[in-house]
Each structure stands twice: as structure tokens, then as C-alpha cells.
Amino acid sequence: MEDRVSIDSVTKYYGSKLVLDRVSLSVRRHEVVCLIGASGSGKSTLLRCINRLVEYDHGVIRLDGVATEDPSFGKVGLYRRIGIVFQAYNLFPHMNVLDNITLAPRRVHGVARRAAEDKARELLAGFGMSEHALSYPEQLSGGQQQRVAIVRALATNPQVLLLDEVTAALDPELIGEVLRIVRQLKDDGMTMVIVTHEMGFAREVADRVCFLEGGRIVEQDAPSRLFASPQNPRTQKFLQRIIEAGRL
Amino acid sequence: MRPDAASPAFVGAAEEALTDSPPPPPARRRTSLRDQIVPIFTSLASVALFFGVIAYVVTSAPEWPRIKRQFFSLDAMIEAFPAVLRGFWINIQVWLIALVAIALWAMVLALARSLRGPWFAPLRIFAIVYVDVFRGLPALLLVLLFGFGIPALNLPGLPSSGLFWGTVAMILCYAAYASEVYRAGIEAVHDGQRMAAKSLGLTQWQAMRYTILPQAIRNVLPALLNLTVALQKDVALLSVIGVRDAVREAQIYTAQTFNYSSLIAAAVLFMLATVPMARLTDYISRRDRLRRLQGAA
Numbered sequence: 001m002e003d004r005v006s007i008d009s010v011t012k013y014y015g016s017k018l019v020l021d022r023v024s025l026s027v028r029r030h031e032v033v034c035l036i037g038a039s040g041s042g043k044s045t046l047l048r049c050i051n052r053l054v055e056y057d058h059g060v061i062r063l064d065g066v067a068t069e070d071p072s073f074g075k076v077g078l079y080r081r082i083g084i085v086f087q088a089y090n091l092f093p094h095m096n097v098l099d100n101i102t103l104a105p106r107r108v109h110g111v112a113r114r115a116a117e118d119k120a121r122e123l124l125a126g127f128g129m130s131e132h133a134l135s136y137p138e139q140l141s142g143g144q145q146q147r148v149a150i151v152r153a154l155a156t157n158p159q160v161l162l163l164d165e166v167t168a169a170l171d172p173e174l175i176g177e178v179l180r181i182v183r184q185l186k187d188d189g190m191t192m193v194i195v196t197h198e199m200g201f202a203r204e205v206a207d208r209v210c211f212l213e214g215g216r217i218v219e220q221d222a223p224s225r226l227f228a229s230p231q232n233p234r235t236q237k238f239l240q241r242i243i244e245a246g247r248l
Numbered sequence: 249m250r251p252d253a254a255s256p257a258f259v260g261a262a263e264e265a266l267t268d269s270p271p272p273p274p275a276r277r278r279t280s281l282r283d284q285i286v287p288i289f290t291s292l293a294s295v296a297l298f299f300g301v302i303a304y305v306v307t308s309a310p311e312w313p314r315i316k317r318q319f320f321s322l323d324a325m326i327e328a329f330p331a332v333l334r335g336f337w338i339n340i341q342v343w344l345i346a347l348v349a350i351a352l353w354a355m356v357l358a359l360a361r362s363l364r365g366p367w368f369a370p371l372r373i374f375a376i377v378y379v380d381v382f383r384g385l386p387a388l389l390l391v392l393l394f395g396f397g398i399p400a401l402n403l404p405g406l407p408s409s410g411l412f413w414g415t416v417a418m419i420l421c422y423a424a425y426a427s428e429v430y431r432a433g434i435e436a437v438h439d440g441q442r443m444a445a446k447s448l449g450l451t452q453w454q455a456m457r458y459t460i461l462p463q464a465i466r467n468v469l470p471a472l473l474n475l476t477v478a479l480q481k482d483v484a485l486l487s488v489i490g491v492r493d494a495v496r497e498a499q500i501y502t503a504q505t506f507n508y509s510s511l512i513a514a515a516v517l518f519m520l521a522t523v524p525m526a527r528l529t530d531y532i533s534r535r536d537r538l539r540r541l542q543g544a545a
Contacts, residue, residue, distance in 0.1 A: 108448060
């Protein structure tokens with residue numbers, strides 16, 4: 001199948017510190033890839049390189065075969081086609097849910113207010129959140145805010161969705177409602193790259209899991225194989241620690 | 249010994265807890281009329297006693313009749329009042345015009361300073377030097393310099409009124425402070441907001457306009473209102489360049505009669521204007537703090 005995202009030998013330094021070391025990774029259409037690894041392994045940085053929130057130093061990333069720095073994307077084409085959701089939701093606190101969702105369609109992509117709001121309400125309804133359209137972020141629970149953030153990222157019909165530890169800031173009882181949406185998106189065929197600490201979720205939703213350490217992909221495999229019989233000793237050690245912490 | 253979970257006694261207790269209604273909420277504490285009135289009466293009495301003693305001590309001093317004649321003469325106040333009030337109307341007008349100009353000019357300065365990219369270096373440097381200069385100079389010096397200095401040049405095409413240039417001096421001075429307040433507000437907005445805006449494709453300017461600035465202004469509103477109160481009083485500085493504001497008019501009366509009650513009349517007018525504003529500032533700060541506490545919870 002055709003690659004939607006292909007990361008080719010990407011290297012990134014923060015100052016003189018190497019955070020990504022010649023990382024290559026391809027994500028096929030409709031594929032869900034989970035990035036796992038300890039803090040500082042480079043997984044969030046890699047995710048943010050994909051939509052160029054973080055500029056990398058070497059290598060190339062392609063979306064549907066076209067390099068992401070290609071001028072044909074224009075200033076905003078990449079952001080329309082790749083949505084991202086952050087750990088801390090990063091909703092705009094002075095705007096209600098509807099305005100948060102329609103900001104980019106209206107101001108960046110020139111969609112008329114009416115059309116943008118219809119689309120936003122449709123998305124909210126699809127995720128069972130119609131009643132929150134006029135709420136402000138501070139009136140919502142963490143799980144609700146994160147679901148709004150996901151809807152906001154979907155408002156421009158992206159072809160790829162990046163999820164950066166979207167459940168890490170949530171109370172345990174709220175994680176489920178966010179993961180349910182991610183499952184729903186997977187069933188709808190959304191291509192996703194997910195950074196997560198929820199190993200159980202990675203095992204369930206991922207088509208492929210990549211274990212990163214020291215800015216490199218140490219091992220990648222289908223979750224059934226990677227979690228059951230990791231080949232690399234470093235992967236084994238990482239998963240061992242996770243099991244000891246009772247997280248798997 | 250801990251009760252065994254399977255024992256009939258424990259199960260019975262659990263069932264009881266489920267079917268029984270919870271204990272009632274605490275009864276509202278009833279306070280008798282006496283309990284309510286006594287504290288009010290006590291504070292009234294203590295206030296009356298405290299200030300009564302002060303008033304008695306002051307007014308029974310041998311100098312009091314002279315002080316009263318000099319500062320608190322009702323006749324002098326009434327006589328001076330029309331002119332003082334007319335002057336105060338100028339204070340209010342200058343204040344309102346300066347307020348609008350400062351809000352806009354300070355915003356331009358703050359935005360110039362927060363621009364990124366090498367092409368904007370001249371604007372950034374201008375904003376930094378501007379703030380350093382105008383925050384470093386006494387407002388009085390600026391008022392003298394602009395109010396006397398520029399009209400003396402007789403520049404063609406420019407107004408030569410001291411009132412105009414004095415107002416300009418106040419605007420230039422206060423905009424430096426206000427721009428620093430704006431800038432603090434802009435920088436206090438969490439970085440995740442900028443990142444979210446960028447990830448949605450907003451340009452630097454759109455991110456500022458739609459996401460950063462509205463939050464920044466809301467955050468610094470109490471500080472801006474404080475500046476507003478300070479400006480209202482400092483407009484009186486224009487009296488030194490001959491603008492006939494409330495202070496100037498009061499001074500004119502004093503110079504003619506050697507009675508200072510007109511200045512007290514002006515003082516009362518200033519208080520009437522600034523105290524409600526100060527209360528409003530307090531109210532907004534308190535509401536803001538509550539909002540933040542709720543947001544954090």
C-alpha cells in the first residue's frame with residue numbers, strides 16, 4: 001500500500017544535543033503507528049517534525065510522496081492536511097468550543113462562518129458532544145477538553161492525525177472517553193501517529209508499535225509480537241520496567 | 249478485628265447504607281435579632297468613638313479656627329467652585345483623550361517589541377529605546393519640555409497650544425508604561441497557545457490577534473486600570489504650563505485670596521473621580537483571581 005507519511009533519515013539537534021538520530025519510518029494509509037519509549041527518547045520531537053512544528057536539521061519527511069518543505073503546500077497546506085493534538089489540550093480559553101473548532105477553518109482556510117459551524121456541530125455530534133458547543137474550556141472536564149481538541153484538529157479534514165500523549169494529563173477515569181474516540185477514528189480509517197504511555201491502548205489500537213531510545217527507533221513490529229516477544233534487549237528492558245510498574 | 253467481608257453482619261450494614269437516606273444537611277444556624285444587631289452597633293460605636301476623639305482633639309486645638317479658615321472655609325469653596333469645576337472638566341477631557349491614544353500607541357509599541365524575525369529589528373530596537381527613554385524621564389520634565397518648548401519653536405502647520413503639547417507629553421510618557429504592561433501580558437500567555445495556533449496554520453499575526461492578545465489583555469486588565477487611575481491624577485501636571493485645569497483654577501483663587509480652600513475643593517473632585525475607579529479595579533482583580541482559582545481546580 002502507498003505510504004502516507006515517509007520519514008527519511010531525519011536528524012535533529014537541540015543545540016549540540018542529538019535528539020533524533022537518522023530516524024526513518026513509513027506510515028501507510030489508514031495505518032495507526034504508536035511511538036513508545038522513555039521520556040527524552042525523542043518520540044514527541046519526531047511527532048512534531050512531521051508537521052514541522054519542530055524544524056529538523058537533516059533528512060526529509062514526505063506527505064503522499066511530496067517533501068513537506070515543498071512550496072506546493074503553501075504556507076498552511078501542511079497544517080490543514082496534518083492535525084495534531086497535545087497533552088495539555090491547548091484549547092483557547094477565551095473562546096467557546098465552537099469558536100475553538102472553527103477558528104482555523106474560518107481564519108486560515110476562508111470557510112464561511114455558517115459552513116464552518118455546521119461542520120463543527122456535525123463533528124461534535126459524531127463524538128456525542130453536541131451539548132458542549134457553547135461551553136468554554138474551563139467549564140469542561142479534562143476528558144471533554146481533550147475530545148474538543150481532537151475535534152478541532154479534525155475540523156480541516158486532515159489526512160493524518162498526530163496525537164502527542166493525549167491522555168497523560170487526564171485522571172484515570174477520564175482516559176477511556178478519549179481513547180474511545182481514537183478507536184472510532186481508527187475504525188473510520190484515519191491515518192494516525194500516536195505517542196503514548198498507555199501500553200494497553202497501544203497494543204489494542206496500533207497496527208505497528210515503534211520503540212524509541214536515544215533518538216533512534218530501536219525496534220518496530222506489530223503490537224502482538226513486540227509486546228509478547230521483543231527481540232532487542234533494550235526493548236525487553238523497557239517493557240520489563242513497564243510491567244514492574246504495573247502498566248502493562 | 250476487621251469484619252469479614254462475607255459475614256452476614258457486614259453485608260447487612262452495606263445494604264442498610266444503600267437503602268437509607270443520608271443524614272440531613274446541617275440546620276442553618278439561626279441568629280437572633282440581638283446576635284445580628286449587637287456587632288453592627290458595636291462597630292458603629294467604636295468607629296464613632298475613634299473618629300470622634302480625633303475630631304475633638306483636632307478641633308479643640310488653639311490653631312483650629314485658623315486652619316479651618318485657611319483650608320475648610322465653606323464660603324471660599326463655594327466661591328471658587330464654578331472655576332474649579334470648569335477646570336476639572338478639562339482634566340476629564342484630557343484624561344479621556346489621552347486614555348484612548350495611550351491604549352493604541354502602547355499596543356503598537358508592545359507589538360513592535362514582540363515581533364520576531366530579522367527584518368523587524370529596527371522596530372524592536374525603536375520600541376526598546378522608546379520605553380527606556382520615556383519611562384526614565386519624569387513626567388513633569390516632559391510636560392515642561394513639550395508644553396513650553398515646542399510651541400516656542402513656532403513650527404508651521406503644528407498646533408502651538410500648551411494644552412495640546414502637554415497632552416502629547418502625557419501620552420508619550422504613559423504609553424511607555426502601558427506598553428510594558430501589555431508586553432508582560434503577552435509573554436505570560438502559555439507557549440502551548442502559540443504552538444496550538446501554529447499547528448492550526450495561523451500566521452504569527454493571526455495567532456497574536458485571535459489567540460494571544462485577547463488572553464493577554466484580560467490578564468493585565470487590573471494593571472491597566474491602575475495606570476488609568478494614576479493618569480487621571482497626573483493630568484494635573486498640565487497646570488504647570490498654564491493649562492487652566494482644576495488645580496490651576498484653584499491656585500488662581502488661592503493667589504487672589506490667600507485662602508487654600510479652593511485646593512481642597514479640587515481635591516474632593518479628584519477623589520470623587522478616582523475612588524470609584526480604584527474600587528472597580530479591586531473588584532475586577534478579585535473576580536479575575538476567583539476565575540483563575542476556579543480554572544486551576
